[in-house]
Amino acid sequence: LWLAHKYGRDEADAHLLSEWEGYLGSENFHDLIYYDYTDKEQTFDAHSYNKGGAVLHMLRYIVGDEAFFTALARYLTDNALSAVEVDELRIAFEDVTGQDLQWFFNQWYLSTGHPSLTVNTDYDTVAQEVIVMVKQTQDGRQMPPIFQLPTWIDIYFPGRAQPIRQAVTVDKRQQEFRFPSTQQPELVVFDPEHTILAEWNIEKSDAEWAIQFRRAARFLDRAMALRALAKSELPELDQVISAALADPYWGIRVQALQSFTQAQFKPVHYDQIRQLAAADPHAEVQATALIKLGIQGDEQAVALAKEALKAYPYRVVNAGLTVLAKLAPQQGVAAAEKLTPEERKAVLSGLASLYVATNDPRYLDFFRTHLSEVNGYEALSFYDKYAQLAFLSGGENLNTAIQQFRTIAMDMGQSGWRRFGATKALSEIGNNLSELVEEEGNQSAQQQFEQVRAAIDAIKQAETDPQLRGIYEQF
Incomplete structure (x- = not known):
């Protein structure tokens, strides 16, 4: 509300x-x-x-x-x-x-579960009727075999601005609704207000999904259409992508950036993506567009990433640093030096991507200093990058990282994210050391591998969270 x-x-x-x-x-x-x-x-x-x-x-x-x-x-x-x-x-x-x-x-309220609905449509040219077929396929042994579902069906016709809405109630395991029509519809949308909590299997052609994106009004109409068209080769997909990248709602613009492949994006789309990366009013769209250009190695990605470092939303600054880490690490380091201490603290994950890309051990102190300042998913990424750089540096630098990760993972006062991130980082270090031992017979790597194994065994004994203990059995 x-x-x-x-x-x-x-x-x-x-x-x-x-x-x-x-x-x-x-x-x-x-x-x-x-x-x-x-x-x-x-x-x-x-x-x-x-x-x-x-x-x-x-x-x-x-x-x-x-x-x-x-x-x-x-x-x-x-x-x-x-x-x-x-x-x-x-x-x-x-x-x-x-x-x-x-x-x-x-x-x-008083029963378990939710409906699973399969919906498909047809048009009977002889009877001149629109047909909507609804099946409830949920396991009736675990939840109600039949849910009573009052809703609507919107029927769209070519040349008509608004759909015709029909009220219906689904109250059978398998049900067919028929509506008289002298014209075949171009689209039918079941539950057009999208209120029913269910698992859905909606059977539509790619052409129907494209029409749904263009004509149906709700976010979920457009989001479902983009999801369904993600691997489509429909000729009019170009128009759908262009419209999605220009959608008034930021979430659809992000979904469009994430859903389609390099082969599906055309030059006109990259023009739009560059505009989004440069000046979209929503930080998540701008950041996602930057990352997309960076992944594709777009010719303007580095320049746009440098400009992003001047942005106020730190999500955009982080994206800019990530792109520079991939395409121009040294330029990124030089640009990052201009950030204020407050700005640097707000973009730790982006700086981590940048510094690990340099393979330069002098940036290990950056990771050591900020281990306790990251949390959630950011901690997983940050710890992983520290582990990568420490492993490349080897020797005492790696020993220090192993001990730091062990200390964090065994401290039940740390968040679950940090404990998990530290244990996962140790496991990755262990895997890399194991490969060195197998390939080269490296004695120093063997000793560090034993150190990691002992640390993970101790962590498994110390961990009090049942879910994390279960995950750690994989390490």
């Missing part, structure tokens, strides 16, 4: 997609109202948050905004300062709407 209010519907829908993916990618599906937890922390999972928000979003579209907000206000007022169960929420919505909503709460 807030994202839609503040930034628009596209931003809200992109967030909803992220929430869906977080839930669908989770393990151990259980009822949304869950009583079988053994630890209170188990209640703070992708069901309570991701699925919970998505279910309320569906309910909002089923009852409408006026009833939704009125019912929420009633629920809060009637149950103020008291403990509640899910039935109180259902009763508030039923009182306001006059509807029996037991079916909705039973399947979404």
Whole structure:
């Protein structure tokens, strides 16, 4: 709600997609109202948050905004300062709407799982009917075999600006909807508001996906179309890519940059990408465009990367440093020297890429100094690059890195990201040392390999996080 209010519907829908993916990618599906937890922390999972928000979003579209907000206000007022169960929420919505909503709460709150939907369309030229076929394919032994799903179907016709919207309810395992039409549609979109939480298999031709990108209004329409067209050889793909790179929503521009291959991008697209790298108003788009040009070795990539170092968004500066690390490390080092200490601290990952590309051991001190200042995914990348440079330097420099990684990994006061990053870096060092021993019989490498192996064994014993212990068994 807030994202839609503040930034628009596209931003809200992109967030909803992220929430869906977080839930669908989770393990151990259980009822949304869950009583079988053994630890209170188990209640703070992708069901309570991701699925919970998505279910309320569906309910909002089923009852409408006026009833939704009125019912929420009633629920809060009637149950103020008291403990509640899910039935109180259902009763508030039923009182306001006059509807029996037991079916909705039973399947979404009090049952496990979600529907898996296969949707395809056809046109019966004899009967002159648009046909939409919907199958529910979820495992009925693990979750409801049939979900009741009120939604709409949008039917698009050539020459008609707006689609015809038909209200439908899916309430069978396999269902066919037919709509009279003297004209064959060019596109049919099932659940056009994209509110149903489900695993989807939507069967469309590449030509239909291209029309969907061009004509359907929602972020998810465009995002699904780009995903489906990523390996397409459709003749009109050039127009789709151009439109995606110029899309008003930044997330679609990023997806376009990431989805298509060098062979699919034409010179006109690279002109657009250079413009995005130079001046897109959204930092993520500008940074992604820079990286894309760097990967392709574009003739203007180095100049654009140097300009990026003057940018304020540090995401863009990091991208510029990464491109320079790949294409012109020494120029990048010279340009990086002009950054202020505050700026340098904000772009540690970019500087790490740059310094490891030089293969110069004098930059090892940079890594040693900042080991405790990185976290999350940045820590994994930073530690990996430190390990690479330390291994190339060898000798005491490598011994120092091994000891630093061991110290971090065994310190349960460090974040899980740092502990994992340090252990992973040690494992990579160990793999590289093992190859040296096998290929050259290097005795010094053998001693350092034993040092690494002993460190990882000690880390496995010291680690208290069960998930990390499981991962460490691979090392």
